[in-house]
Amino acid sequence: MSVWTHSNRIKFAYLTGGGKLEQVLHGIEAAKNAGLNPVKTNMVVLKGINDGEIPDFAQKTITDGWHVRFIEYMPFDGAKAEVSGFMSSGEIMDIIRKRFGKLEPHHPTAGNGRLNISNCPVPMEPWASSAQ
Numbered sequence: 001m002s003v004w005t006h007s008n009r010i011k012f013a014y015l016t017g018g019g020k021l022e023q024v025l026h027g028i029e030a031a032k033n034a035g036l037n038p039v040k041t042n043m044v045v046l047k048g049i050n051d052g053e054i055p056d057f058a059q060k061t062i063t064d065g066w067h068v069r070f071i072e073y074m075p076f077d078g079a080k081a082e083v084s085g086f087m088s089s090g091e092i093m094d095i096i097r098k099r100f101g102k103l104e105p106h107h108p109t110a111g112n113g114r115l116n117i118s119n120c121p122v123p124m125e126p127w128a129s130s131a132q
Helices: 006-016 021-033 051-063 089-100
Strands: 040-045 067-072
Touching (some): 006 021, 067 089
16 A cells, blocks of 8 residues: 555655654554544645545545545645645545445535535445556
8 A cells, every 4th residue: 555655754754854664653543542443534635736635535534444534735835735736525425436436425514514424335345446
């Protein structure tokens, strides 16, 4: 899975201002081991930078039970990424649909605001689709 590759570690450090991916992954594992399930994580999607990882994070919802929130990039003064990195929630969902098929609407409990929440269906063979 590309989340673990060297180039992703470099991107992670760049996007977080020096953060270490290994520490985050160890923290996620520690949270799971402590019974804090599901693991909830956010992914700010930047077109041309980390949008290729969308299917990997969506897969984690199936294989590891993560709750992943894909977030549209919101530029601000001092941000490293350009406005051209914007990717709409519709584009994000299209990438997920291409890999996993139709998304199932999810009706969350209170406290989630105006989010558009969907579930990835569990495919017969998780990596059967070659589309990315």
